[in-house]
Structures are given as structure tokens and as C-alpha cells.
Amino acid sequence: MGSPSAITTGESVERRPHHLPPRRGVRVVGKIRPFLDKDSLCTVNPSQVSVVKSDGGHAVISFMDHSASRTESYKLDWCYEQDEGIDQIFLKEINPLLDGVLHGSNTCVLGYGARGSGKTHIIQGSEENPGLAPMTVFELLSRIEESGGSLSMSCYEVNQDHIYDVLEPKEQEVLVLEDAGRRIQLKGLSQAPVTSVSDFERMYFHGLNQHKGPQKSVTDAQLRSHRGLIVYVAAVDKETNTSHLGKINFIDLAGYEDAKHISNPKPHLSETAKVNKSLFQLLNVVYALNANEIHVPYRESKLTRLMQDFISKKSGAVLITCLNPVLCQDTTHVVGMASRSCQVVNQYRYDLSRKHKSSLRQVLPCSPSHGRTSTINSSTKKNENIPFGSIEKKGNGATPMTKKGNGFTPATTRNQYLRTSVKKVGTFQSGVDEKHANDKSLLAKGRKLFGATSPITNSLQDNVVIVSEAADHSSREEVVVEPSLVGEGAHVSDTSKELELLKPIVDAVPATEPNSIQSINQAVSSDPHDDLKDNQNLINTTGESSPLLSEKIREISNSLKLLSCQTLSINTPQSNALFAKKFIMDPMDPKTPVPFNLNLDENAAFENMCTPQDRLRTRSTGLKKSLVQECLAFLNSANKEELKSLKGIGEKRASYIVELRESDAEPFKEVEDIKLLGLSSRQIGDMMTSILETI
Numbered sequence: 282m283g284s285p286s287a288i289t290t291g292e293s294v295e296r297r298p299h300h301l302p303p304r305r306g307v308r309v310v311g312k313i314r315p316f317l318d319k320d321s322l323c324t325v326n327p328s329q330v331s332v333v334k335s336d337g338g339h340a341v342i343s344f345m346d347h348s349a350s351r352t353e354s355y356k357l358d359w360c361y362e363q364d365e366g367i368d369q370i371f372l373k374e375i376n377p378l379l380d381g382v383l384h385g386s387n388t389c390v391l392g393y394g395a396r397g398s399g400k401t402h403i404i405q406g407s408e409e410n411p412g413l414a415p416m417t418v419f420e421l422l423s424r425i426e427e428s429g430g431s432l433s434m435s436c437y438e439v440n441q442d443h444i445y446d447v448l449e450p451k452e453q454e455v456l457v458l459e460d461a462g463r464r465i466q467l468k469g470l471s472q473a474p475v476t477s478v479s480d481f482e483r484m485y486f487h488g489l490n491q492h493k494g495p496q497k498s499v500t501d502a503q504l505r506s507h508r509g510l511i512v513y514v515a516a517v518d519k520e521t522n523t524s525h526l527g528k529i530n531f532i533d534l535a536g537y538e539d540a541k542h543i544s545n546p547k548p549h550l551s552e553t554a555k556v557n558k559s560l561f562q563l564l565n566v567v568y569a570l571n572a573n574e575i576h577v578p579y580r581e582s583k584l585t586r587l588m589q590d591f592i593s594k595k596s597g598a599v600l601i602t603c604l605n606p607v608l609c610q611d612t613t614h615v616v617g618m619a620s621r622s623c624q625v626v627n628q629y630r631y632d633l634s635r636k637h638k639s640s641l642r643q644v645l646p647c648s649p650s651h652g653r654t655s656t657i658n659s660s661t662k663k664n665e666n667i668p669f670g671s672i673e674k675k676g677n678g679a680t681p682m683t684k685k686g687n688g689f690t691p692a693t694t695r696n697q698y699l700r701t702s703v704k705k706v707g708t709f710q711s712g713v714d715e716k717h718a719n720d721k722s723l724l725a726k727g728r729k730l731f732g733a734t735s736p737i738t739n740s741l742q743d744n745v746v747i748v749s750e751a752a753d754h755s756s757r758e759e760v761v762v763e764p765s766l767v768g769e770g771a772h773v774s775d776t777s778k779e780l781e782l783l784k785p786i787v788d789a790v791p792a793t794e795p796n797s798i799q800s801i802n803q804a805v806s807s808d809p810h811d812d813l814k815d816n817q818n819l820i821n822t823t824g825e826s827s828p829l830l831s832e833k834i835r836e837i838s839n840s841l842k843l844l845s846c847q848t849l850s851i852n853t854p855q856s857n858a859l860f861a862k863k864f865i866m867d868p869m870d871p872k873t874p875v876p877f878n879l880n881l882d883e884n885a886a887f888e889n890m891c892t893p894q895d896r897l898r899t900r901s902t903g904l905k906k907s908l909v910q911e912c913l914a915f916l917n918s919a920n921k922e923e924l925k926s927l928k929g930i931g932e933k934r935a936s937y938i939v940e941l942r943e944s945d946a947e948p949f950k951e952v953e954d955i956k957l958l959g960l961s962s963r964q965i966g967d968m969m970t971s972i973l974e975t976i
């Protein structure tokens with residue numbers, strides 16, 4: 282072996298054979314653990330998980346809860362079933378990454394799941410049944426034996442946002458630093474050469490098992506941390522006579538466990554909360570990468586900072602979501618988060634050409650609400666007609682989310698497409714026409730309540746414009762799902778979120794408010810199908826839904842555009858101030874903070890600097906941000922009694938918050954942290970409204 286002329290070091294750059302499609306940031310696959318004896322202790326029927334795989338390369342996992350006559354389905358990039366072994370995962374998911382690693386790429390394999398779902402079994406395994414990490418090392422050893430090169434490894438543990446070396450345990454934690462080239466350096470993490478399989482097994486199994494053995498004791502079970510193995514590969518490319526340094530990181534993440542149902546003793550509550558928070562942060566990074574977002578929140582925790590070196594938009598990393606074969610809340614949470622992060626929706630398109638009128642190729646966005654979407658019934662090819670996403674109620678008294686009986690005409694197919702483009706799981710979704718009607722009705726309500734130029738009204742207007750544009754496209758023969766309409770369309774999802782949040786706020790406005798608030802309240806809270814009825818009337822008068830509807834919407838949006846051209850001000854009367862106090866922006870959608878309390882001079886400068894819409898948007902962002910900050914400050918400082926006075930906070934949650942503060946003086950730094958309390962977005966909105974009412 283001649284000495285190589287150049288050395289290239291690990292970059293998270295994809296190097297795949299040309300015949301394979303480019304990989305996305307992080308591939309999200311599922312693995313269902315085989316049924317174990319301990320699962321039979323579970324009261325629910327074990328045969329309730331089912332997987333439907335499509336030729337298009339994705340899988341829908343459905344959990345059937347017979348007792349509640351309910352099915353929940355989640356879509357992932359792929360799923361390995363109970364009878365599929367680790368070797369199959371290795372061949373299909375890991376082996377294709379190794380070429381890249383040997384050519385200087387960095388990548389990562391993450392084992393994610395609820396507690397006891399088989400993460401360690403898959404990532405680490407045992408000497409008798411090696412997991413993915415040992416299999417990879419064996420494969421790399423044999424490859425570099427042929428081509429030349431060397432291997433070394435590091436093991437680390439991430440505990441409570443501190444990283445520790447496992448091979449050479451020491452007091453000081455490992456520091457995550459960035460060098461001049463903005464590459465991550467792990468200061469204090471030892472590296473040991475790996476020259477043989479036995480070398481590796483000795484260090485890996487015995488090193489790791491000091492912390493976590495196959496047979497975990499009760500005490501060990503309480504120690505919850507993320508454990509990682511980094512394999513460094515220095516390989517020589519004989520063709521170019523260059524040497525490459527690539528890395529692959531295997532992380533056995535700590536298991537997710539719902540803090541509310543925790544069986545652990547109290548001292549472990551905050552540990553659980555921290556583990557859950559770090560998992561949430563990691564999943565946010567995966568989501569941002571797969572959604573191709575500009576900002577990837579690597580800096581949220583030590584774990585995500587460390588990961589910055591290994592996962593990027595083209596790293597081809599794999600997140601293996603380990604699933605228990607029985608339905609439980611933790612499993613559905615985990616698979617929901619994974620489904621949300623995989624963003625498969627952006628990969629597909631709907632072909633609505635005449636040739637394929639009845640063929641809806643793909644349904645569904647991974648909804649931000651844990652990846653659930655509503656069921657869509659259509660006659661499609663085998664495996665593509667997936668009753669997907671869904672909380673699908675069956676049996677007596679159950680109300681399906683989709684409306685049946687109208688057939689699945691091309692028009693509804695088109696609408697179905699539109700619905701999936703703009704919808705958001707929750708109150709405001711039930712078909713595009715209903716959506717139009719809802720939007721229109723909310724728009725009218727918003728205008729009455731807040732004035733035509735309020736931020737909310739503007740947002741609603743934007744939404745209507747989008748729907749209108751989409752309706753226009755639908756009249757063409759082929760409609761392609763544009764990222765701007767789905768998933769990446771922050772515009773759309775923001776508005777949908779606002780719509781969702783608007784309803785409780787409109788409901789919450791007291792009847793003593795001026796104008797038509799009472800009638801608005803009636804309109805919002807009376808018959809949930811009223812909006813739909815309005816819309817159906819609209820459709821029935823012509824017999825044709827889309828053209829008239831889109832015209833109407835365009836008309837409304839044009840009038841609103843005209844209105845919004847006027848100079849806007851949100852420093853208006855008391856009643857609007859009351860609204861401002863009540864209005865809470867989507868708590869899950871943090872925006873760049875802008876000082877809202879501008880003095881007069883600043884205000885004048887600000888007025889000159891951009892369009893009225895920009896100013897309004899910026900101001901409302903500042904307002905929302907400062908209201909959110911008020912709420913967080915309240916949660917970080919209020920006493921137990923004050924906390925209990927909030928909507929959704931009882932004795933248990935209040936004690937939990939107080940307890941969180943013992944380990945971290947300010948546990949709620951951003952709205953996402955409130956999720957640690959186990960509240961839904963809606964409940965968080967309600968709770969924040971009640972905080973604003975008290976301050």
C-alpha cells in the first residue's frame with residue numbers, strides 16, 4: 282500500500298452508488314419487537330399491530346384498540362416486522378451506508394423507542410446475538426482488511442445533558458466544541474484502536490455493560506441515559522490513492538416514558554422529564570432536516586450538538602423506531618413523533634389525470650400532530666389504498682372522521698387532495714369544501730371580532746388565498762403536491778394552527794364584549810356542521826362545487842387584499858387590547874423575537890421600513906412572543922396554588938412543576954417545554970389563555 286496523497290476527513294456528505302436515489306436527512310423506520318412473555322401481562326389483545334407496506338417504499342403501522350373500537354395508524358419510511366431479524370435491518374439500512382463511511386462520510390444510526398421496546402437489543406445486542414453496531418464493525422474490519430486502513434472507537438454516555446467517556450471513565454465530562462472549520466470536536470473523549478473482533482467485543486460489551494448489561498437490575502433500570510458508540514474509519518481509496526476518515530455513530534437512546542404514568546419513584550420524575558425533553562429535541566432536529574428547514578435546532582442540547590457532526594440533510598442517517606407489539610400510550614407517542622419527523626408526504630404526488638381519475642396514489646401528510654391523519658377511502662391499487670392515519674372509530678356510536686355516502690367522485694378526489702394539502706388534524710378539518718366554509722366563516726367571525734385588518738384576519742385571508750390557488754390548480758389534469766402546500770408550507774400550517782387556536786379564543790371572549798361577539802360565539806359553538814351546511818348550500822345551488830367556490834373565495838380574498846393595503850395598526854382600542862391579551866399564537870411555532878414595546882421614534886422608523894403587512898406581521902410576532910414569555914415566566918415562578926388555578930393544571934401537575942424547578946430554576950424556557958406536562962397543543966393554548974387572564 283503506497284502512502285496516500287491526501288486525507289479527507291468526515292463530512293456528512295452522501296456518497297451513494299449512482300443507481301440509488303439520494304437519501305434524505307434521516308430515514309425513519311420502525312421495528313416491531315417480537316411478542317415476549319412479559320407482554321402477556323398486558324390486558325390488551327396482543328394481535329393488534331398490523332403493518333401495510335407499499336411498493337412506493339413506505340409503511341403504515343396500525344394499532345387496533347378493540348376495547349375502544351379505535352385504530353391509530355402512522356406512516357414511516359419503512360417497518361420491519363416481528364419476524365424480521367436484525368440481519369435484515371443491517372442489510373437494507375446499514376450496509377448501504379458503509380461505502381460512504383469508507384469514503385469519508387459521517388453518519389449515524391439511532392435506536393429510539395419506549396422503554397423495553399428493544400433498542401439495546403437492536404443497536405448493541407450481545408456477544409451471542411450481535412446488534413447493528415457489532416455487525417457494522419465486523420463488516421468494516423473485513424472491508425479494510427482488503428482495501429487497507431484502520432478502525433478505532435469511542436464510547437460515551439449522555440446523562441442529564443452531560444456527556445461522559447465510557448472507555449476511560451473520568452470525573453470531567455466530555456466537552457462538545459466547534460473548531461475553526463465549524464466541525465464538532467469532542468474534547469476528553471478517548472479513542473481506542475480496534476484491530477480484531479475480540480478487541481471490539483471486549484471493549485464494547487464490557488465497557489458498555491458497566492453501565493447497562495443485558496440483564497438489568499432494578500437499580501440499573503433507574504439509570505437512564507443515551508449511550509453511543511463512534512466508529513472511526515480511516516480507509517484508503519486505491520483508485521485515487523487518497524485516504525478518508527469517516528465516522529459512524531450508533532446511539533441507543535434512553536427509552537421514552539410518559540411522566541404522568543411513570544412507575545418510578547418521585548426522585549426520577551425530573552430525570553424522566555429530561556430524557557423526554559432530550560428525545561423531543563432530537564426528534565425536532567430530525568424533523569427539521571427532513572422538512573429541509575433552514576434552521577436545524579442542533580444547539581438545543583448536548584446530544585443534538587454532538588449529533589451535528591453525524592446527521593445532516595444528506596447524511597442518510599437512520600432512526601430505528603423500536604415498537605412494542607402491544608398497544609400502549611408510550612408506543613403511540615413514540616411512533617407518532619417518529620412519523621411526524623419522517624415527512625414522507627413531500628416525496629409523493631397525486632396523479633389526477635383522466636387516465637387515473639379514481640386513483641389517489643397517496644394519501645396523506647404526516648401531520649404535525651404526531652403523524653396522524655384522517656382516513657381516506659378510495660379505490661386504489663393494492664397496498665396504496667391505505668386507511669391511513671387515523672383515529673378511525675368503528676362500532677356503535679363511533680363517528681368516523683370522513684364523511685361517507687357521497688361516493689368518491691373525481692371532484693371529491695380533487696377536494697380530498699386539497700384537504701390533505703391544507704389540513705391540520707383537529708376541529709377545522711373535514712374536506713376542502715368544509716375547510717373553505719370554515720375558513721370563510723372564521724374569516725367573517727374574525728373580521729367582526731378583530732376588525733378586517735387584525736393579524737388574525739390577515740392570516741385567515743392568507744389561508745383563503747392559498748385554498749383558492751389550490752382550487753385553481755385542481756382544475757388542471759394533473760396536480761402535484763407542492764412542498765409549499767404541504768409539510769414545508771409553513772405559511773399553510775401556521776395559518777391552520779392559528780385557525781385551530783382561534784376557536785377557543787373566540788369561544789372565550791365574554792358575552793359582554795361589544796359588537797356581534799355573542800352571535801360569533803353562537804356561530805362557533807352551536808352546530809359544528811353549520812359551516813359545512815353553509816358550504817353545501819353553496820355547492821347545491823350550482824351543482825358544481827369547485828369553480829363557484831374558488832370564484833367566491835377569490836372574490837373574498839381580493840376584497841381582503843384591498844382592505845389589507847390600508848395602513849394597519851394594532852395599537853387600537855381597549856377591546857382589541859383585550860383580544861391581544863387573549864390571543865395566543867401557536868405555542869409550538871416560535872418566531873424570531875422582535876421588541877414590541879417600541880417608543881414613538883422607533884415606531885416611526887419602523888413604520889417606514891417595510892410594507893404594512895410586514896410591519897403588522899413583525900409586530901404581531903413580537904406581541905405573541907412577549908405574551909408567550911409572560912406565560913413561561915409565570916410557570917417558572919408561580920406557587921403551587923397559583924399553578925393549580927390554571928386550566929389543565931391539577932395537584933399532580935402543579936407538584937411536578939414545583940419539583941422540576943428544584944433541579945432547574947427555569948424549567949420552561951420555551952413553549953415546547955410545556956409539553957413535558959403531557960398537555961396537548963389545545964390544552965397548552967387554554968392554559969396559556971388562563972395565565973394571561975390572571976396577570
Ligand SMILES: Nc1ncnc2c1ncn2[C@@H]1O[C@H](COP(=O)(O)OP(=O)(O)OP(=O)(O)O)[C@@H](O)[C@H]1O
Nearest residue numbers: 314315394395396397398399400401402403535536
Ligand atoms: N427482537 C427481539 N427478540 C427477542 N427479544 C428481544 C428483542 N427485542 C428486545 N428483546 C428483549 O426485550 C427486553 C427489552 O429489550 P431491550 O433492553 O433491548 O429494550 P430497551 O428498549 O433497550 O429498554 P430500555 O428503554 O429500558 O433501555 C430484553 O429482555 C430483550 O432481550
